[in-house]
Amino acid sequence: MKRVILFLATNLAIMLVLGVTASLLGVNRYLTSNGLNLGSLLAFAALMGFGGSFISLMLSKTIAKWSTGAQVITQASNQTERWLLDTVSAQAARAGIAMPEVAVYEGDPNAFATGATKNSALVAVSTGLLQSMTKDEVEAVLAHEVAHIANGDMVTLTLIQGVVNTFVIFLSRVVGYFIDQALRKNDSQSSGPGIGYTVSVVVLDLAFGLLASIIVAWFSRQREYRADRGAATILGSPRPMIAALQRLGGVASGELPKNMAASGIAGSSVMALFSSHPPIESRIQALQSA
Secondary structure (H helix, E strand, O other), rough: OOOHHHHHHHHHHHHHHHHHHHHHOOOOHHHHOOOOOOHHHHHHHHHHHHHHHHHHHHHHHHHHHHHOOEEEOOOOOOOHHHHHHHHHHHHHHHOOOOOOOEEEEOOOOEEEEEEEEEEEEEEEHHHHHHHHOHHHHHHHHHHHHHHHHOOHHHHHHHHHHHHHHHHHHHHHHHHHHHHHHHOOOOOOOOOOOOHHHHHHHHHHHHHHHHHHHHHHHHEEEEEEEHHHHHHHHHHHOOOOHHHHHHHHHHHOOOOHHHHHHEOOOOOOOHHHHHOOOOHHHHHHHHHHHO
């Protein structure tokens, strides 16, 4: 349950901050002062929902580096770093994208890609992954992450998150308005939303946000299959990606910070509905049958 709460908190943090800010500025009172203005509410919800997700996207590389401690390789200091830079450069050229930043961070086997655009991205691998895999397997993991960038997965997930955020904000305020009206049915003197509205909206934001996370997680799982196929295309064969997944299935994959979970090569199987990654067995089967 702790993982679910943290996962939800990450997705809703910016939305909730924007929501509190809007309340302090009197937006809620404006929207409900003369009854529920659905048009204005929908515009407000879209602004908040997409605003929050795009702010997250713009900050994605900075947050990734800070939360994992990833060190960007600006100049190779050893053979491993030189190989990483050369490999990612070659794969990026094959995928038709600009060379992403390449970073290494301390941790158990995992990797991730993030960034606001295809031509301003970051690929990071853990020391555990470099130590536990062969070069061919690491190359396959890197190709998987480059495929994520080439597929525009960061932007796609941002748009999906923006849509579900919009519906969460809109529905929670519609339902909260009617709850508030029911609680104040004998109070004809007051105008604007009451405490019932405020409390209901916070609770409903969390409840609807939990349901929305299931939708976002489902899309995230689909993009993993697509990135696996993209890696096979970049490498010219699915075999290296299958070998890498088999290796990941036999080692303890590292947990990424919760805000990076959907970007990693290996995801948790805990609570399948909220998992950002499909089971490794399913991914291997999909590659074998492609």
